[in-house]
Every structure is written in structure tokens, then in C-alpha cells.
Amino acid sequence: MRNLVFSLGLLLFTATLVHAQRYDLVIEGGRVMDPETGLDAVRNIGVRDGKISRVSSEVLSGRRIVHADGLVVAPGLIDLHQHGQDLDSQRVKAFDGVTTALELEIGVPDVARFLREKEGHSLIHYGTAASHVAARALVFGAPLSSGGSKTRPGIPEILPKSGPATDQPATPEQIESMRQHLRAELDAGALAVGMGIQYTPGATRLEVIDMFRVAAGRNVPVYTHMRSTGRIEPGSAIEAISEVIGAAAVTGTSLHIVHINSTCARDSVECLSLVEGARARGLDVTTEAYPYIAGMTSINSALFNPGWQAKFGITYDQLVLPDTGEHLTKERFDQLHNSSVTHSVLVFSNTQEMVDKVITHPLVMIASDGAEGHPRNAGTYSRVLSQYVREKGALTLMDAIRKMSLMPAQVLERSTADGRRKGRLQEGADADIVVFDAATIRDRATFEKPMEPSTGVRYLVVGGTVLVDEGKIVPDVFPGRPLVGPGKDASAKAH
Numbered sequence: 174m175r176n177l178v179f180s181l182g183l184l185l186f187t188a189t190l191v192h193a194q195r196y197d198l199v200i201e202g203g204r205v206m207d208p209e210t211g212l213d214a215v216r217n218i219g220v221r222d223g224k225i226s227r228v229s230s231e232v233l234s235g236r237r238i239v240h241a242d243g244l245v246v247a248p249g250l251i252d253l254h255q256h257g258q259d260l261d262s263q264r265v266k267a268f269d270g271v272t273t274a275l276e277l278e279i280g281v282p283d284v285a286r287f288l289r290e291k292e293g294h295s296l297i298h299y300g301t302a303a304s305h306v307a308a309r310a311l312v313f314g315a316p317l318s319s320g321g322s323k324t325r326p327g328i329p330e331i332l333p334k335s336g337p338a339t340d341q342p343a344t345p346e347q348i349e350s351m352r353q354h355l356r357a358e359l360d361a362g363a364l365a366v367g368m369g370i371q372y373t374p375g376a377t378r379l380e381v382i383d384m385f386r387v388a389a390g391r392n393v394p395v396y397t398h399m400r401s402t403g404r405i406e407p408g409s410a411i412e413a414i415s416e417v418i419g420a421a422a423v424t425g426t427s428l429h430i431v432h433i434n435s436t437c438a439r440d441s442v443e444c445l446s447l448v449e450g451a452r453a454r455g456l457d458v459t460t461e462a463y464p465y466i467a468g469m470t471s472i473n474s475a476l477f478n479p480g481w482q483a484k485f486g487i488t489y490d491q492l493v494l495p496d497t498g499e500h501l502t503k504e505r506f507d508q509l510h511n512s513s514v515t516h517s518v519l520v521f522s523n524t525q526e527m528v529d530k531v532i533t534h535p536l537v538m539i540a541s542d543g544a545e546g547h548p549r550n551a552g553t554y555s556r557v558l559s560q561y562v563r564e565k566g567a568l569t570l571m572d573a574i575r576k577m578s579l580m581p582a583q584v585l586e587r588s589t590a591d592g593r594r595k596g597r598l599q600e601g602a603d604a605d606i607v608v609f610d611a612a613t614i615r616d617r618a619t620f621e622k623p624m625e626p627s628t629g630v631r632y633l634v635v636g637g638t639v640l641v642d643e644g645k646i647v648p649d650v651f652p653g654r655p656l657v658g659p660g661k662d663a664s665a666k667a668h
């Protein structure tokens with residue numbers, strides 16, 4: 174009998190030990206901030222099976238303990254607008270606090286191939302839109318290469334060279350083919366319909382509405398780079414935003430307007446008041462911006478069709494090649510614009526004063542529009558934390574975190590229920606967590622050195638796996654998982 178009691182006691186003791194060590198990872202003693210509940214207090218986080226399973230002031234034990242005293246523990250940042258999906262870009266995003274980076278502005282030319290190639294090879298979570306630009310190029314017989322070009326092997330082309338496929342109106346049959354193609358891409362797992370209307374100026378108002386109808390039919394949003402910028406009518410930024418808000422209204426589609434800072438430029442505040450007005454009338458319209466005065470795009474795209482100087486209010490000298498810092502002249506511009514080889518160009522078209530107004534506006538979430546060549550790829554998020562929170566005091570730390578995690582997660586919820594488990598530091602949420610030093614975090618990427626990683630992110634947890642550990646990337650882990658839209662689940666069930 175005594176033996177039995179002893180054995181039972183031992184069993185209980187062992188069970189208690191196992192119970193006490195139940196977390197895979199514990200983040201201990203950090204300032205935990207959750208923008209949804211407003212929690213801002215010292216807490217311990219217990220992570221198990223890729224989820225946040227405990228947020229507590231009790232001591233937790235786990236197989237790995239990360240000491241976060243003096244550090245901020247926040248939901249992993251979510252970038253809805255990231256073109257560079259290669260490992261070099263993902264690496265600098267990780268140092269910038271990003272755990273999810275999605276190509277939703279334009280989308281890739283082949284969704285199935287994109288998802289297949291990233292499976293098991295991604296540092297952070299990924300996903301894409303179905304591309305109207307690519308569908309149009311395909312229908313016009315000039316398909317974009319998903320295997321990349323000679324100068325950019327392995328990186329899918331997303332923007333076509335200016336020509337008939339971008340500039341000519343489509344026939345009703347061609348529009349129907351585009352719609353079919355977009356539906357197939359949504360079946361393959363796209364999260365939304367992505368439109369770069371300025372890159373396809375031949376698209377009529379009706380073509381745009383017809384693409385919104387595809388999104389409405391599948392209950393996914395449209396993400397759009399709007400048709401035009403500047404103040405010259407017809408074709409002003411105000412006309413462009415009226416077009417997409419109108420298309421959202423008549424089709425019932427959720428609308429996300431990308432980089433309102435760069436499209437609306439000096440009319441950004443007016444554009445934001447139109448977004449506010451649309452929302453007040455019950456429309457689901459959201460928007461984003463990046464904290465830099467220059468944009469970047471392909472110099473042979475339709476964005477630089479004749480008339481661009483008057484439209485953007487800039488000239489050749491404000492176009493700069495990212496690799497060399499060369500300011501363009503008319504001769505050099507003509508050479509590069511007419512080339513079939515794609516070159517990126519930085520476009521200096523905004524003022525710091527306007528960028529500051531946009532970034533601090535309560536409706537604006539942060540998204541990077543990142544790709545190699547522009548410092549926004551590596552520095553967007555820590556730049557907001559260092560410049561707007563710490564130096565200018567223009568945003569509270571909680572508001573900045575909200576703009577970079579919860580707000581984009583809520584937009585993502587329009588495409589997938591997975592969005593509800595992201596952007597929150599709560600029990601049951603995905604264990605996508607950034608641990609950073611709010612006193613020192615800063616961007617280091619510049620226009621001269623655009624891939625310099627940010628400093629200040631001490632730990633980054635992606636789906637429960639530590640990717641940045643004591644400020645260094647952990648080699649040979651690929652915890653990034655796909656985020657896919659409702660089409661893929663539905664088509665899987667039908668088969």
C-alpha cells in the first residue's frame with residue numbers, strides 16, 4: 174500500500190513537472206501591447222503549437238525562455254503591399270518587425286506557381302492577389318513572365334511594358350476572358366483582385382467595374398493603385414479616387430486603396446476626406462501609405478506615357494536610378510522608357526510635410542510597397558517607430574502598432590478568417606510576435622543603401638518559430654505559411 178501511495182505521488186509529481194513545462198516558448202517580462210484590447214502592461218506570453226496560448230502576469234515555464242525586460246512585445250507586423258517576395262527582401266522585412274508580407278497591390282502572374290514555389294521556402298507568411306494587369310497582358314497576347322526576366326531571374330514580372338496590352342481598350346470578349354482568368358486565379362488561392370489601373374490606361378471605366386464585379390461575386394476585396402495622379406482634368410487624382418469609390422459602391426466590393434500618399438500626393442488630405450465620406454456612407458473603403466517622399470516603379474511602364482511631367486508636376490531630374498543615383502535627362506529617359514528591359518526608377522514627387530500628414534492620419538495604415546532598390550523595402554516600419562513615435566511624438570506607440578498590425582489584419586479578414594488570428598497579441602492568436610527596443614529601433618536603409626537592415630528588433634516569432642534571435646536571423650528555418658482566399662477552399666471542396 175505504501176508503495177502504491179509512493180508511486181501515485183511520484184506520478185503526480187511528474188505530471189506537475191510536465192504541466193509546469195508546457196509551453197514551447199515563453200516571452201517573459203516584456204511590455205505587452207495589444208492594439209485591439211488596449212492591453213499595455215508587463216506580461217508573460219506562453220506559446221504552444223504555433224499559437225499564443227497564455228498571456229499572464231503569472232510566471233510561466235517553457236522549453237525556451239526569452240527575457241524581454243525593457244522591450245516591447247507586440248503582434249508581428251503585417252505588410253499588405255510587398256512586391257519583393259524573395260529571401261533577401263524577406264530577411265530585411267524580418268529585421269523591420271514584419272511577420273506577414275503580401276503582394277496585394279498588383280498580384281503575381283501565376284498564383285498557383287507562386288504558392289507552390291514559396292511552400293517551405295519562406296521566412297515570413299505570404300500571399301497574393303489575382304492580377305488584373307497580368308490577366309489583361311495575357312488576353313492581349315503579351316503575357317508576363319512568372320519566371321522573371323533576364324535582368325531579374327526568378328522574380329515574377331508584375332508590370333508590363335507600355336504598349337497595346339496596356340494602352341488599348343479591350344473588346345467585350347477580351348473583358349470576359351480577363352474575368353475568367355481572375356476567377357481561376359481566385360480558385361488557385363488569391364486573396365483579392367489586384368488592379369494597377371495607372372499601368373493599364375486602356376482599361377475603360379466599364380472594364381474596371383467588370384473586374385470589381387468578379388471580386389464581388391467571390392466576396393473578396395479589390396486592392397488598387399488608382400488610375401491617375403495630379404490636378405489636371407480630366408485625369409486628376411480626385412477623379413481617380415471617385416472612379417474606384419464609385420465602382421465599390423455599385424458592386425458592393427470592399428476596396429483598399431494602396432499608397433494614397435503617392436497617388437494623391439499634394440491632394441492626399443482631400444483624398445482622405447473622400448475615403449472618410451465613403452466610410453460614413455457605409456462603404457468598406459480602407460487605405461495605406463509608406464513614410465518616404467519618393468516612389469519607385471518601372472520606367473518603361475505606361476505610368477510614363479506622354480504627359481507625365483505635367484501630370485506629376487515633376488521633370489527628368491526628379492527621376493533617379495536606384496543602383497547608381499543617376500538623375501535622368503531627356504535622352505537617358507527616352508532610352509530607358511523605350512527599352513524592353515525593365516529598369517526601376519525612383520520618383521521624387523512628394524513633400525515631407527504631406528507625408529507626415531498622411532502617416533499620422535487615423536484612417537491610414539502602414540504598408541511598404543517594398544521591393545529591392547527603395548529603402549521602404551527594409552525600413553518602413555522601424556522608420557515609423559523611430560521618426561513618428563520617438564522623434565516627432567506625432568503618434569503614440571500604441572497607435573503606430575495599430576496601424577502596422579491590427580488595421581491590416583482587419584483588412585485581411587475580408588479575404589480569410591485567418592486574418593482574425595493575426596495582428597493581435599491575445600490568447601488564441603497566431604504566435605506572430607515582434608519583440609523590439611522602442612528606445613533604439615530605427616531604419617538604416619537609405620536611397621543610397623536601400624537594403625541596410627533596421628536595428629532594434631531583438632526577437633521575431635513567426636508561427637511559433639523564432640526567426641530573429643537576439644538580433645540575428647536563425648539560419649535554415651522557413652516558418653512562413655501561405656494565406657489564401659476563400660476560392661481555394663471552395664474549389665478543394667468541389668473536387
Ligand SMILES: [Zn+2]
Pocket residue numbers: 278398431432
Ligand atoms: Zn503602386
